[in-house]
Amino acid sequence: MAKLKTRREKRLRRHKRIRKKVFGTPERPRLAVYRSLNHFYAQIIDDTIGHTLVSASTLDPEFEKITGKRGGKSIKDAQVVAEIIAKRALEKGIKKVVFDRGGFKYHGKIKAFADKCREMGLEF
Numbered sequence: 324m325a326k327l328k329t330r331r332e333k334r335l336r337r338h339k340r341i342r343k344k345v346f347g348t349p350e351r352p353r354l355a356v357y358r359s360l361n362h363f364y365a366q367i368i369d370d371t372i373g374h375t376l377v378s379a380s381t382l383d384p385e386f387e388k389i390t391g392k393r394g395g396k397s398i399k400d401a402q403v404v405a406e407i408i409a410k411r412a413l414e415k416g417i418k419k420v421v422f423d424r425g426g427f428k429y430h431g432k433i434k435a436f437a438d439k440c441r442e443m444g445l446e447f
Contacts, residue, residue: 338426345423346370354408354420354440354447358432362394363401365408365436367420377415379408401432402439409443422447 347353347370357364366378380386381395385407390400412420420440427433441447 334426336426341423341426345421347421351419351421352376352417353423354445355423355425356427356433356436357425358396358401358427361396363396363404363432363436365404367408367412367417376417377408377411379404379411383407396432398432398435401436405436405439406443409440409445413444418444419446 345353347368349369349371353368353370355366355368362381364378364380367376368374369376381400381404382393383404386395386400386403387393389403389407395403412418422437424433424437429437437447
């Protein structure tokens, strides 16, 4: 239990350090990701007004239509969430974002998500 708590504390410490440097503006909002044990979440945030402009997750109805399941934690599921959020962002005219990995290491699901967003047309 103590090991899990320390792992979480380390991630939160990294996240705070990242958040000091990464700030979303109306021209270049912040693309924040979070992965739990069972789900993957992403949102595009304008930090000047504190509003979420676009969001997507594995709990999204559109995700369920594409994959045929509710929820998911695989790399493929993270890529599907990336497709959804990139499509919604481009529909709203958002092309450039600042990537906030949320204190998670840049590999696995986070890297796959970022690569798929870039492939879909988001710049960061």
